[in-house]
Amino acid sequence: xxxxxxxxxxxxxxxxxxxxxxxxxxxxxxxxxxxxxxxxxxxxxxxxxxxxxxxxxxxxxxxxxxxxxxxxxxxxxxxxxxxxxxxxxxxxxxxxxxxxxxxxxxxxxxxxxxxxxxxxxxxxxxxxxxxxxxxxxxxxxxxxxxxxxxxxxxxxxxxxxxxxxxxxxxxxxxxxxxxxxxxxxxx
Numbered sequence: 715x716x717x718x719x720x721x722x723x724x725x726x727x728x729x730x731x732x733x734x735x736x737x738x739x740x741x742x743x744x745x746x747x748x749x750x751x752x753x754x755x756x757x758x759x760x761x762x763x764x765x766x767x768x769x770x771x772x773x774x775x776x777x778x779x780x781x782x783x784x785x786x787x788x789x790x791x792x793x794x795x796x797x798x799x800x801x802x803x804x805x806x807x808x809x810x811x812x813x814x815x816x817x818x819x820x821x822x823x824x825x826x827x828x829x830x831x832x833x834x835x836x837x838x839x840x841x842x843x844x845x846x847x848x849x850x851x852x853x854x855x856x857x858x859x860x861x862x863x864x865x866x867x868x869x870x871x872x873x874x875x876x877x878x879x880x881x882x883x884x885x886x887x888x889x890x891x892x893x894x895x896x897x898x899x900x901x
Contacts, residue, residue: 725857731756731773731780735766735787735799736819741844745786745819748846752853758782763794767802774810781810784856786840786849789820789827796820797834804835804870812870813863815856819844835871837861 736742746757760766787796806812818836838852861872
């Protein structure tokens with residue numbers, strides 16, 4: 715971040731490889747066009763989760779390092795949906811596949827879809843309708859804030875704990891934060 719705190723880091727995504735998994739051709743073209751405008755050098759498109767699995771196996775088994783860096787997948791598709799693809803990725807025995815960042819796209823904005831996506835191991839959830847800003851924000855969040863992966867008996871994926879809940883009890887602080895700041899500045 716810059717000193718002003720308002721500007722983001724600048725990246726060259728020329729060697730970045732994104733796989734867009736979308737059964738609706740218009741949406742697939744839209745996502746690919748946005749990624750191209752962001753400077754992403756390699757954009758692959760799969761029409762289904764099953765086609766995406768084949769592409770991931772091919773690219774992320776390549777010893778030359780031509781791996782897919784990020785998957786952006788639709789939630790509901792025939793012939794292998796986003797949930798099945800996500801589960802397949804997280805259950806993979808190959809590290810180059812199981813740790814692959816996944817952004818889940820959905821037109822369904824219910825909290826249950828977001829929670830299910832998170833619980834199946836999505837790094838980010840992107841709600842349609844899309845905008846270039848929303849997509850860029852999610853991609854940059856995956857790059858700038860990689861979360862550690864957690865393995866339990868029932869879950870493997872990025873750490874799901876990111877919600878900051880406000881304290882709901884009685885206020886017990888004796889000193890307000892402005893008073894502490896003022897005191898520390900005097901030291």
